[in-house]
Amino acid sequence: MGQCVTKCKNPSSTLGSKNGDRESSGKAHGKRSTIHKEEHSTVCGKSSGDILVNGTKKMEAAVESSQLPASSGDAKKEPVSGTEESSLHRTEELFRRYKDEREDAILEEGMERFCNDLCVDPTEFRVLVLAWKFQAATMCKFTRTEFFDGCKAIHADSIEGICARFPSLLNEAKQEEKFKDLYRFTFQFGLDSEEGQRSLHREIAIALWKLVFTQNKPPILDQWLHFLNENPSGIKGISRDTWNMFLNFTQVIGPDLSNYSEDEAWPSLFDTFVEWEMERRKKEEEGEGVAASQTDRFSAEHPT
Numbered sequence: 001m002g003q004c005v006t007k008c009k010n011p012s013s014t015l016g017s018k019n020g021d022r023e024s025s026g027k028a029h030g031k032r033s034t035i036h037k038e039e040h041s042t043v044c045g046k047s048s049g050d051i052l053v054n055g056t057k058k059m060e061a062a063v064e065s066s067q068l069p070a071s072s073g074d075a076k077k078e079p080v081s082g083t084e085e086s087s088l089h090r091t092e093e094l095f096r097r098y099k100d101e102r103e104d105a106i107l108e109e110g111m112e113r114f115c116n117d118l119c120v121d122p123t124e125f126r127v128l129v130l131a132w133k134f135q136a137a138t139m140c141k142f143t144r145t146e147f148f149d150g151c152k153a154i155h156a157d158s159i160e161g162i163c164a165r166f167p168s169l170l171n172e173a174k175q176e177e178k179f180k181d182l183y184r185f186t187f188q189f190g191l192d193s194e195e196g197q198r199s200l201h202r203e204i205a206i207a208l209w210k211l212v213f214t215q216n217k218p219p220i221l222d223q224w225l226h227f228l229n230e231n232p233s234g235i236k237g238i239s240r241d242t243w244n245m246f247l248n249f250t251q252v253i254g255p256d257l258s259n260y261s262e263d264e265a266w267p268s269l270f271d272t273f274v275e276w277e278m279e280r281r282k283k284e285e286e287g288e289g290v291a292a293s294q295t296d297r298f299s300a301e302h303p304t
Contacts, residue, residue, distance in 0.1 A: 088148075090157040095147050106142040117159050125214035129169050130162070132185045138193055174215055180247065186212045187243045199237035202228060209246075218250035220257075227273045235269065242267045 098110035106114060115122045134150025136142055142150070154169065156162045172178050190208050191197040200208065206228055213221055224246070228235075245267055253260050260266075260274050 087152075087157045091148055091151045094151070094158060095144065099144075104144050106147060108140045111140055111142070118163060123211075125211060126166055126170065128186065128189075128211055129166075129173050129182065131189060132173075132182045133169060135185075136189065139189060170215065179216065183212055183247050184244060187240055199239045200243065201237055202231065202235060205238040205243065219255035220250060220253070223277050224273060227276055230276075232276055233269065233272050239267075242269055245270070 095106070098106045098114045100107045100110060112122065115127060120126050130150075131139075133154050134142060134146045136146050136150075151157055151162075154162065154165045156165050173182050186208050187200065190200050190204050206225055209221065209225060249266070249270060257274050257278060260270075262271050262274075
C-alpha cells in the first residue's frame with residue numbers, strides 16, 4: 001500500500017511501492033495534495049463545523065451525491081434502505097477522496113494519504129489487518145469493490161469510523177481461526193500478481209513474517225528469521241506450502257526443537273533449519289563453557 005504494510009517489495013526503500021524507488025507524480029500529485037490539505041482539516045476523526053464525519057464538505061458532498069454513478073447491478077436487485085443508501089454515499093465520497101485520477105481504484109499515492117488520515121504508519125500491523133478485512137488482492141491498491149465490500153464488512157464509512165474499528169479488528173485477529181485466515185492471506189497479499197509470482201522473495205517473506213506475528217510472536221521466530229537471513233541453503237523464495245507449514249511448526253514444535261522429527265512430513269527447509277540451529281546452539285554452549293573455564297582459571301590465579 002504505497003509505503004503500506006511493509007518495506008518488502010524493495011526492503012531498502014519505503015515499503016509497499018511495487019517498483020521500490022517510484023517517486024511522487026509531479027504537478028498532478030502536488031495539486032491534489034494541496035486540495036486535500038485544504039479540504040481535510042480534521043486530525044484523525046475530529047471534524048469541524050461544515051464538514052461531514054468522513055471529512056467531505058457539505059456542499060461538495062451534495063454535488064458529488066447527485067453525480068454518483070448509477071448501479072450496474074441487476075434490475076431485480078432488492079432496494080436498499082435509506083440508512084444503507086446514505087452509508088453507500090458516504091463510502092463513495094470517501095473512496096473518491098483517495099482514488100486515482102485515471103483508474104477507478106486507490107493506488108499508491110492515495111494509499112499514503114489514506115494511511116496518513118487514519119493516523120497509522122503504513123508499515124504497521126493495523127494496515128495489514130485492514131487489507132485483510134478488505135480482502136485486497138494487491139499491495140498498494142484497493143479496487144472499488146474491495147473498498148466498498150471492506151467498509152461494509154467492518155461497518156464503517158468514514159475515517160473516524162474505521163479508526164474506531166481498529167481495536168475490535170485487532171482483537172479479532174487474535175482468535176486462532178481468524179489469525180490462521182489472516183496468516184494465509186498475508187502470503188497471497190505479498191505476491192506480485194502482475195508478475196504471476198507463486199513464491200515470496202526471501203526478503204519479503206522475512207518482512208511479512210515479522211509483521212503478521214506482531215501480536216503473537218512465537219518463541220522460535222527470531223531463530224527462524226536469523227536462519228533465513230544467514231541463508232545457508234541459498235534459497236531465493238518461500239513457497240506457499242513452506243509459509244503455511246511454518247504456522248503449524250510454531251504450534252507443534254517446542255522452542256528447544258527436541259520434539260522435531262525429520263521423519264514427519266515437514267518441508268525440507270525445516271530439516272535444514274533445525275540442523276543449523278542445533279549446531280549453532282552447540283557452538284554457543286561450547287563458547288560459553290570455554291569462557292567460564294577461563295574465568296575460573298583467572299580467579300584461581302588471582303585470588304582477591
